[in-house]
Amino acid sequence: MRIGYFEHWSRPTWSFMDFLREQGYDVEKIDYSRKNYLEQYDVALIEQNGFNDYIENDELYIRDWVGRGGICLFMHQDYQRWAPCFLPHELGYTQLIHRYVPTINGEGPDAEPYMCYMMPWPEGDGKQLFNIPEKITVDEMLDWKIQVHTFNILRKQKDSAETVRSAALSCFLANPAWDVLGTYMDPAVRDGALILQGKYGKGMYFLNQILVPEILDKGAERCLAFWKKYMRNLIACFENFKAGIRPAIASAGSLAAGRRNYKLAIHMHSLDWYGCDSAPGTIHAMMRYKNYDICALSVKDAAPYNGKLDPAKYSDDKVLFLDGQEYHPFNWNDRYDRISHNNYHILAVGTDHDAYTQEFTRSLFSDEEIDGYLHRALTYIREHNGASVATHPWCPYWYDYPFDAVDMEPLRTLEGSDVERYWLSGRRIGMMVSVDLFGFRRIIDNPAANFIYLNGETPSRDSVVKAVRAGHVIAACGFDAADVTCDGQIPGGEVRKSASMKLHVTAAMAENYGNIKEIRIYADDRIIHRELLDLNKVDMDFTVSGMDARYFIRVEIAAENEHRLAVPTPFYFQRG
Secondary structure (H helix, E strand, O other): OOEEEEOOOOOOOOOHHHHHHHOOOOEEEOOOOOOOOOOOOOEEEEOOOOOOHHHHHOHHHHHHHHHOOOEEEEOOOOHHHOOHHHOOHHHOOOEEEEOOOEEEOOOOOOOOOEEOOOOOEEOOOHHHHOOOOOOOOHHHHOOOOEEEOOOOOOOOOOOOOEEEOOOOOEEEEOOOOOEEEEEEOOOOOOOEEEEEEEEEOOEEEEEEOOOOOOOOOOOHHHHHHHHHHHHHHHHHHHHHHHHOOOOOOOOOOOOOOOOOOEEEEEEEOOOOOOOOOOOHHHHHHHHHHOOOOEEEEOEOOOHHHOOOOOHHHHOOOOOEEEOEEEEOOEEOOOOOOOOOOOOOOEEEEOOOOOOOOOOOOOEEOOHHHHHHHHHHHHHHHHHOOOEEEEOOOOOHHHHHOOOOEEEOOOOOOOOOOHHHHHHHOOOOOEEEOOOOOOOHHHHHHOOEEEEEOOOOOOOOHHHHHHHHHHOOEEEEEOEEEEEEEEOOEOOOOEEOOOOEEEEEEEEEEOOOOOOEEEEEEEEOOEEEEEEEEEEOEEEEEEEEEOOOOOOEEEEEEEEOOOOOEEEEOOEEEOOO
């Protein structure tokens, strides 16, 4: 297709048009001074932040050209200079609002604030845009760090630039006259859009609110890798539009059975808690990017999603999404309120699709009220086919209630911990760890994961809930993989105590999280073997003997950072 572009009158040091030429596209600067200057082009491209009064001046001519079959392509535009009156009144008022905003502080006193990460989720015909001819997965739009805003009307420095960690800075508020190909949501925006097409006569206006770099540096590489594929798909989309073709897109599939274990993230907030800014589509991208297989949402309720939160919409052959909530009470005037006022938070993992409730997010004012609350909440989770996790408890209140698992955040050795003491009392509970998601940067700062064993069953809500209830999990932080067995049994299983027991340990650290430094094997609370290492991966067998423990044998795999370790649920000795 022949592409003409309206050149931005403030030129950055590097031009996206040069990039398109390098990729083999026929692009040419539009000459405003020549009459009928669009007639030779199929696409008129308005550069990033390049909408200006030269273009506005020929609104009627451009509108007529689009009506005769032209395509007017807007690249990412600056909300400060957006003038929606340029668009035909038949397409309605299309507002552009700034949403790249701070949401919560990062970790550490000098950390940069977390910013709302903006990216589209493909919808409807947008699936064509991300599949034909190139397969593009949404994680390819994640973790961009690019320099933009080389021209900003509020800045005087000509060469100033802003480094942003996002795929967009602002979003459109779509109206029904537009086909939304890429949706956007955040805590304040329910029906936003980053990719839209508005048909007009035989042509269309196409709003593509996805950033391109304006300065070429190392940070631009990931963004440009996306654009190499996306531009091909965009041209194919335009060609199909002109030909009246709507190609069929294959089903996204589902996560396959047969894996040894699966990487599970729990405590995954979305749009409904203070500081939580990630729509489910963005969380899906995070799961792919960090190689998680299963995501258990922990939302407050379904209200931010217009009451229609549908995990199946975000599940595919790489990631399984599960319904779930965090029950989020604050406690006052009880025996633990001097320690913390958020002791009694509960993760409801995999509950029924219609089980979202606000009943268990409230203030509690006495020990008696809290006791009744906990019994009701745990009964509700069980009746609605979920698993219960006591999340980040500040005290061992959970000893007295029938939780399926307890999670520790941040993860650390269990020597001398409340969890170890619980196991030493002869009781059993699964050991987990959670992310407590506040946005994309949080999953980088806190790479918590649970490796869950489904015993050959197909990944599903039922198989995951069953495994959590049985404690078939390894809590880990900073690991890409972990698998531990004792006499062939998986964590949380029963083994027969004998004079010689065989353990197999495999594990791999995630990139940038150091090496494995030590493997510790415990019989009850006593270390019976310690293996010192300095390896990124391990695949080792151990034989332990002289067993005089009463309740369990367990393993810890430790890295150099005290919070980077893998802790399987114990292997319990058979009773009787």
